[in-house]
Amino acid sequence: MERPIGVIDSGVGGLTVVSELIRQLPKEKIIYIGDTARCPYGPRPTDEVRQYTWEMIDYLLLHDIKMLVIACNTATAVVLEEAKKSLSIPVVGVIHPGTVAALKITKNDHVGVIGTEGTINSRAYDREIKRINSEITVESLACPKLVPLVEQGKFSGSEAKEIIEASLAPILATSIDSLILGCTHYPLLAPLIKEIAGKRIEIISSGEETAREVSALLYHQNLLFTEERKPEHIFYTTGPRQTFSQIAEQWLRLGKNDVKTINLSEKIKQQ
Amino acid sequence: MERPIGVIDSGVGGLTVVSELIRQLPKEKIIYIGDTARCPYGPRPTDEVRQYTWEMIDYLLLHDIKMLVIACNTATAVVLEEAKKSLSIPVVGVIHPGTVAALKITKNDHVGVIGTEGTINSRAYDREIKRINSEITVESLACPKLVPLVEQGKFSGSEAKEIIEASLAPILATSIDSLILGCTHYPLLAPLIKEIAGKRIEIISSGEETAREVSALLYHQNLLFTEERKPEHIFYTTGPRQTFSQIAEQWLRLGKNDVKTINLSEKIKQQ
Numbered sequence: 057m058e059r060p061i062g063v064i065d066s067g068v069g070g071l072t073v074v075s076e077l078i079r080q081l082p083k084e085k086i087i088y089i090g091d092t093a094r095c096p097y098g099p100r101p102t103d104e105v106r107q108y109t110w111e112m113i114d115y116l117l118l119h120d121i122k123m124l125v126i127a128c129n130t131a132t133a134v135v136l137e138e139a140k141k142s143l144s145i146p147v148v149g150v151i152h153p154g155t156v157a158a159l160k161i162t163k164n165d166h167v168g169v170i171g172t173e174g175t176i177n178s179r180a181y182d183r184e185i186k187r188i189n190s191e192i193t194v195e196s197l198a199c200p201k202l203v204p205l206v207e208q209g210k211f212s213g214s215e216a217k218e219i220i221e222a223s224l225a226p227i228l229a230t231s232i233d234s235l236i237l238g239c240t241h242y243p244l245l246a247p248l249i250k251e252i253a254g255k256r257i258e259i260i261s262s263g264e265e266t267a268r269e270v271s272a273l274l275y276h277q278n279l280l281f282t283e284e285r286k287p288e289h290i291f292y293t294t295g296p297r298q299t300f301s302q303i304a305e306q307w308l309r310l311g312k313n314d315v316k317t318i319n320l321s322e323k324i325k326q327q
Numbered sequence: 328m329e330r331p332i333g334v335i336d337s338g339v340g341g342l343t344v345v346s347e348l349i350r351q352l353p354k355e356k357i358i359y360i361g362d363t364a365r366c367p368y369g370p371r372p373t374d375e376v377r378q379y380t381w382e383m384i385d386y387l388l389l390h391d392i393k394m395l396v397i398a399c400n401t402a403t404a405v406v407l408e409e410a411k412k413s414l415s416i417p418v419v420g421v422i423h424p425g426t427v428a429a430l431k432i433t434k435n436d437h438v439g440v441i442g443t444e445g446t447i448n449s450r451a452y453d454r455e456i457k458r459i460n461s462e463i464t465v466e467s468l469a470c471p472k473l474v475p476l477v478e479q480g481k482f483s484g485s486e487a488k489e490i491i492e493a494s495l496a497p498i499l500a501t502s503i504d505s506l507i508l509g510c511t512h513y514p515l516l517a518p519l520i521k522e523i524a525g526k527r528i529e530i531i532s533s534g535e536e537t538a539r540e541v542s543a544l545l546y547h548q549n550l551l552f553t554e555e556r557k558p559e560h561i562f563y564t565t566g567p568r569q570t571f572s573q574i575a576e577q578w579l580r581l582g583k584n585d586v587k588t589i590n591l592s593e594k595i596k597q598q
Contacts, residue, residue, distance in 0.1 A: 080430045082460050140547075152546055159351045160539045187553045188542065189353050268431045271459065272540050273547060275423055276411075282458045 057279045060085040060290075061270065062121035064112040067095035068303045069203075069240035070127030073150065075308040076243075076267035077125075078289070081274070085287035087119050091320065092295030097130040098174035109135045111320040113143075115292075121145065122279050125270060127240055127263075129175040146273050153265035154236040155184040159192070161234045161258050166193045168227045168257070171238030173198040181238055195230050199223040199239075206241040209306070212248060220248050228253060236260045244307060291315045328550045331356040331561075332541065333392035335383040338366035339574045340474075340511035341398030344421065346579040347514075347538035348396075349560070352545070356558035358390050362591065363566030368401040369445035380406045382591040384414075386563075392416065393550050396541060398511055398534075400446040417544050424536035425507040426455045430463070432505045432529050437464045439498045439528070442509030444469040452509055466501050470494040470510075477512040480577070483519060491516060492523050499524060507531045515578060562586045 061081075063074055067090050074088055089112045091097075097105045109131040113124060124139065124147045126132045132149030139147045158167045169181040176198040185192050201219050210216045227235070235257050237243060243261045250259050274280045293300035293315060301315040332352075334345055338361050345359055360383045362368075368376045380402040384395060395410065395418045397403045403420030410418045429438045440452040447469040456463050472490050481487045498506070506528050508514060514532045521530050545551045564571040564586060572586040 076431075080427075080460075082462065146547065148547075153543070156351075156539055156542045156546070159542065160347075160535055188551065189351075190555060191353065264431055268427055269543050271427045271430065272424070272543055275427070276417065276419075276544060280459065284461060 057122055057281055058085075059120050059122035060087045061123045061125060062113075062116035062119065063088045063125045063127050064109065064116065064131065065090050065128040065240065066097040066108075066131065067092045068300065068307070071304055071308050071310070072240050072243040072261075072263040073125060073127040073266050074289070075310065076261075076263045077270060078310070080267045081271055083281045083283070083285055083287065084274075085281075086289040087116060087121060087292070088289070089115060089292045089318070089320075090294070090300060092293050092300060094294065097128060098172055102134055105130055105134045108320070113139060115318070115320060123148065123270065123274065125266065126150065127266065129171060129180070129239060133175070133178050133180050146277060146279075148266060148270055148273065150240060150262045150266050151180050151184055151238075153269040154238060154260050154262045155181060155188070156269075157260045157265045158185065158234050158236055159189055161260065162192065164231065164233050165189075165191055166195070166230070166232045168195045168197070168230065168232035168235040169238045170197050170199045170202075170224070170227065170235065170242070172203060173200055175238050181236060195227050195232055197224070197227040202245060203239065203241045206244050211244050216245070216248055217252070220245060221252055224249070224252060228257070232257060234258045234260060237262055288314060292318045294318060294320055328393055328552055329356075330391050330393035331358045332394045332396060333384075333387035333390065334359045334396045334398050335380065335387065335402065336361050336399040336511065337368040337379075337402065338363045339571065339578070342575055342579050342581070343511050343514040343532075343534040344396060344398040344537050345560070346581065347532075347534045348541060349581070351538045352542055354552045354554070354556055354558065355545075356552075357560040358387060358392060358563070359560070360386060360563045360589070360591075361565070361571060363564050363571060365565065368399060369443055373405055376401055376405045379591070384410060386589070386591060388414075394419065394541065394545065396537065397421065398537070400442060400451070400510060404446070404449050404451050417548060417550075419537060419541055419544065421511060421533045421537050422451050422455055422509070424540040425509060425531050425533045426452060426459070427540075428531045428536045429456065429505050429507055430460060432531065433463065435502065435504050436460075436462055437466070437501070437503045439466045439468070439501065439503035439506040440509045441468050441470045441473075441495070441498065441506065441513070443474060444471055446509050452507060466498050466503055468495070468498040473516060474510065474512045477515050482515050487516070487519055488523070491519055495520070495523060499528070503528060505529045505531055508533055559585060563589045565589060565591055
């Protein structure tokens with residue numbers, strides 16, 4: 057089916073999900089909105105997160121998307137359930153795919169989750185895991201220093217290593233055998249995190265798992281595009297085009313893609 | 328949702344899928360039919376496979392199942408698409424979940440598949456992978472000696488190791504970085520296969536991946552059972568109760584479950 061997959065995020069983090077979608081589903085066309093002008097959503101009141109997220113969804117619905125991916129932990133926590141109920145297309149968030157991967161991978165029923173303070177405090181991952189299997193012990197840890205590392209482009213090197221080591225120390229001291237990277241920025245730090253966590257712990261990337269769940273749902277709903285094509289993806293940002301474009305190229309080697317700036321609401325124009 | 332998940336197979340192989348369903352979805356109740364009296368399906372004409380499979384499905388529909396898992400490669404190849412079209416409940420086969428896992432895992436776009444001669448000759452895995460990503464190179468290899476090993480209970484030891492080494496040699500000589508175990512019997516040999524394949528190659532178990540896809544679909548269709556319970560599963564066999572029961576306990580440590588013999592059709596009675 058020719059219609060594109062819509063992906064929304066409060067900023068650039070969701071590009072790690074796009075990167076995995078392109079890798080795992082190379083024939084599918086993606087339309088992405090990053091609401092960089094109003095990023096981050098984490099500290100905002102729920103009503104504001106709801107309003108901003110729906111503005112992005114409404115914009116993508118005009119592009120006749122066949123599936124919606126909410127590639128933002130905060131927006132997933134606030135809007136996923138209502139979007140699933142009110143939209144006629146399938147909706148995938150970033151929280152559930154990581155939890156089913158952890159339930160598959162763990163052998164000792166002891167799972168770790170790292171994320172931003174907002175995500176960890178929401179206990180969304182813990183709840184989702186225990187809904188399916190209440191015997192699982194979940195260790196959660198907020199790692200507020202990791203997003204700034206990524207945004208400064210420090211994916212490797214001794215400073216990054218020290219900060220990640222110090223951040224992860226409490227959770228690595230437990231007996232977890234699997235660790236969910238519960239933030240879309242973290243896949244860029246995955247090589248370092250894997251090295252520090254060691255072979256005992258399997259690292260689960262929300263981006264990889266979300267793309268995989270999208271693939272399974274498209275298949276089951278007969279929505280896969282299976283003819284030959286190399287689709288051109290479209291990226292919208294509510295902030296400066298150039299900054300977004302640079303990050304997309306630098307982080308994810310997405311190549312020179314079509315990046316456009318949009319206004320989602322009058323509020324943005326007034327800012 | 329209290330309704331059970333129905334699982335069908337031509338024999339005992341599908342019990343590896345059940346074992347994973349119970350591990351990954353411990354609150355869900357399973358009803359299994361193994362058509363051991365008419366096993367294996369592989370050498371039978373398509374029309375016969377279709378008829379036998381629908382007899383199992385019709386029997387499970389009387390038990391008000393909320394989802395159907397076709398835990399048999401032959402039956403999946405023949406009946407999955409028509410079952411998806413004609414049933415109002417979701418239907419999951421064992422071929423697709425392994426392919427999406429491989430598409431996620433492979434980094435060098437070079438994937439291996441092993442299975443019975445029937446499955447490999449059907450090229451079902453190759454087709455499914457290429458439908459999603461035509462750039463992937465797929466190496467397929469029939470390993471006819473592995474099912475007999477499992478059925479003789481030889482999961483480890485030097486004889487099993489020699490047979491597996493000899494069987495896998497041609498595919499291990501390629502540059503695959505992931506290997507799909509495309510037969511429901513093979514998970515019982517997974518520890519030996521992992522050892523022989525080495526760290527370069529990630530082993531993908533259809534059973535684990537099928538259970539994971541079931542979990543994702545139940546979630547997306549609001550069909551998960553999330554209250555506390557330790558469900559009692561039901562196992563039906565068309566052959567001798569005791570043989571089936573012994574295998575279920577010995578292979579999968581499923582414990583003493585309720586195993587009943589059933590007749591699916593007059594034909595069985597006449598045999």
